[in-house]
Amino acid sequence: MKIQSIASYNNYYQNNTPRKINKQYRPFLQETQKRPIAFTGSRLGAADALIRLFHINPLNHFNDFSRSEYLKLSKSEIMRLRKRYDKIFSPLLGPNGNTETEVLHSYAANCVKKVFDTQFGEGNYTVLTIGRSLSSIGKVLGYKIGEDNVHNIPMSSVGRYNYNIANPLNYFSFLKNLKQDNVASLTKYLESIGLSRKNIETSGKKYILTDFCYTGHSLIGVENVFKSDFVWGSKSDNVFGVDFIKALSAIDEKSLFGYYVNPTEKQENLAHCYKLFNEFKEGFHIVEKLENALIHNEYKKYSQVTKSYNFDNIFKAAKTGVTSSRFLDFYKQKIVWFKHLDNEMSGAFNHVQLGIKDSVINREKKIPGQQPLLWNSLISQFESDLRNDITEVNKLFVKIYDSQMRNSLGSDICEPVVKLHKKLYSYFTKVFVEKDVNYVYDYYQMRSFLQSILKDIKSS
Numbered sequence: 001m002k003i004q005s006i007a008s009y010n011n012y013y014q015n016n017t018p019r020k021i022n023k024q025y026r027p028f029l030q031e032t033q034k035r036p037i038a039f040t041g042s043r044l045g046a047a048d049a050l051i052r053l054f055h056i057n058p059l060n061h062f063n064d065f066s067r068s069e070y071l072k073l074s075k076s077e078i079m080r081l082r083k084r085y086d087k088i089f090s091p092l093l094g095p096n097g098n099t100e101t102e103v104l105h106s107y108a109a110n111c112v113k114k115v116f117d118t119q120f121g122e123g124n125y126t127v128l129t130i131g132r133s134l135s136s137i138g139k140v141l142g143y144k145i146g147e148d149n150v151h152n153i154p155m156s157s158v159g160r161y162n163y164n165i166a167n168p169l170n171y172f173s174f175l176k177n178l179k180q181d182n183v184a185s186l187t188k189y190l191e192s193i194g195l196s197r198k199n200i201e202t203s204g205k206k207y208i209l210t211d212f213c214y215t216g217h218s219l220i221g222v223e224n225v226f227k228s229d230f231v232w233g234s235k236s237d238n239v240f241g242v243d244f245i246k247a248l249s250a251i252d253e254k255s256l257f258g259y260y261v262n263p264t265e266k267q268e269n270l271a272h273c274y275k276l277f278n279e280f281k282e283g284f285h286i287v288e289k290l291e292n293a294l295i296h297n298e299y300k301k302y303s304q305v306t307k308s309y310n311f312d313n314i315f316k317a318a319k320t321g322v323t324s325s326r327f328l329d330f331y332k333q334k335i336v337w338f339k340h341l342d343n344e345m346s347g348a349f350n351h352v353q354l355g356i357k358d359s360v361i362n363r364e365k366k367i368p369g370q371q372p373l374l375w376n377s378l379i380s381q382f383e384s385d386l387r388n389d390i391t392e393v394n395k396l397f398v399k400i401y402d403s404q405m406r407n408s409l410g411s412d413i414c415e416p417v418v419k420l421h422k423k424l425y426s427y428f429t430k431v432f433v434e435k436d437v438n439y440v441y442d443y444y445q446m447r448s449f450l451q452s453i454l455k456d457i458k459s460s
Contacts, residue, residue: 064304065139065337066147070345081338088335096348101299102339104290106349109141111251112210112244114354119374120206126195128153130211130222133294134244136302139337143344151193153209153222154308154317155186161221165387165428168421171394174224183230185311189318190231200232206240207232212294213243220387227391240373241384245291247375252355253286302333369444379431382440386428389450393421396457416457420450 058077129138142150223241308317430439
C-alpha cells in the first residue's frame with residue numbers, strides 16, 4: 001500500500017498499530033537505517049515517511065529539550081522543522097508566527113522573570129515549580145534565566161500538609177505525617193539537583209516555590225514542607241511561596257501588546273497598533289486566558305514530569321521525557337518544544353519591553369515595618385509574615401517539648417512559647433475572622449518586640 005503524504009500516513013497510522021507497521025517495513029528499515037534518505041518532495045511512500053519520522057527526523061536529537069540539543073541541529077534542519085511546525089499549526093498561527101500556546105508560555109516566563117528580577121535582582125534567585133501545571137512554563141523560563149536556575153518538584157496533592165496553625169500541638173501531627181511519608185526521599189532528590197540544605201545556606205540566593213493556586217492550600221503545604229527542619233529549616237527566611245497568577249498581575253498590561261504586534265508595524269503606525277491592542281485587551285484578556293488554560297490542565301500535556309503523590313516516587317516522576325503514549329501527540333509535543341527553543345534562541349520576543357505597574361511600585365497606605373513583595377497585597381503579605389512567625393514558634397515549641405520529655409522537666413518550660421503562639425494567633429483571628437484591619441498595623445508595631453522575645457527564649 002502506498003501512502004501519498006505525511007497527512008495520509010497519519011490517517012493510515014491511526015488504523016494500524018505500530019507493531020503491524022514495524023513488522024511490515026522492518027527489513028526495509030534495517031537495510032536503509034545506515035544511509036540517511038533526504039526528504040525532497042511532498043509525495044512520500046509509507047516507508048519513506050517512517051524513515052523520516054523514526055530515523056532521520058531532526059527531532060530525534062531531543063530528549064530533554066535543552067539549549068545544547070538545539071545547537072546540535074544544522075541550519076537546514078532548523079528550517080525544515082520551522083516549515084513543519086508552520087504546516088502542522090497553520091490554522092492556529094498568530095501575527096508572530098506562533099500559536100496561542102507558545103505566546104502564553106513566552107509571556108508567562110518573561111513576566112515572572114521581570115517580576116523576580118525587579119524584586120531580587122537578576123541572577124540572584126532559583127525558581128522551583130511545583131507539580132505538572134507549571135512544569136512547561138518553568139522549562140521555558142529556564143531558557144531565559146539559565147536551565148540550572150529552574151527546577152521542577154513533582155509533588156501532587158500537597159494541600160494535606162497545610163495544617164491548622166491554631167494550636168502548636170498541631171505541628172506535631174504535621175511532622176508525624178512528613179515522617180510517615182518518608183520526607184527523606186525529598187531531601188535526597190533535592191541534593192541530587194544541587195539543592196541540599198548546605199547549598200541553600202551558602203549560596204546567598206533566594207528560592208522561589210511557585211505554583212498555580214486555586215485555593216492556595218497546596219502552596220502553603222509546600223512552604224510548610226520546605227521550611228521544616230526535615231528539609232531546609234533554618235533558612236526559611238530565604239524561601240518564598242509565590243502564587244504564579246499573582247506574580248503576573250504585577251506586570252503593566254500596556255507593555256504586553258508587543259506579543260501581538262509586529263515591531264516593524266509598531267514603528268510605522270503606532271496609533272494603529274494601540275488600537276489593535278485595545279481591541280485585543282477587550283477580546284482576549286491575556287492573564288485570564290492563561291489562568292483558564294491552567295485551570296483546565298491544558299499545559300499538563302506538555303509536562304516532562306508525571307504525578308507523584310508521595311516522596312518515594314519523586315525520582316521516577318522527575319525522569320525527563322514526554323509522557324504521551326500516542327505517536328502523533330508525541331511528535332506534536334516535540335515540535336512544540338522545538339518552537340519554544342527556537343523562539344528563545346532566535347530572540348523572537350526580544351522586542352517586548354515589560355514594565356511593573358506604577359500602583360505596585362508606589363503603593364499607597366504603606367504599613368510601617370512591612371516590606372511587601374511585588375506579588376503580595378498588604379493583607380496577603382501580613383498573612384505570609386504571620387504564618388512564618390508562627391512556624392518559627394512551632395519549631396521552637398517542638399524543640400523545647402522534646403528536650404523537656406528527654407529530661408523529665410516540668411511543663412512550665414513550654415508556657416512562654418505557648419503564650420507567644422496565642423499572642424501571634426490572636427492577630428490572625430482579629431484580621432481574618434473579625435475583619436479588623438487595624439490589627440495588621442498593630443502586628444507590625446509589635447513584631448520586633450515579639451521577635452526579640454522569641455530570640456530570648458531560644459537563647460535561654
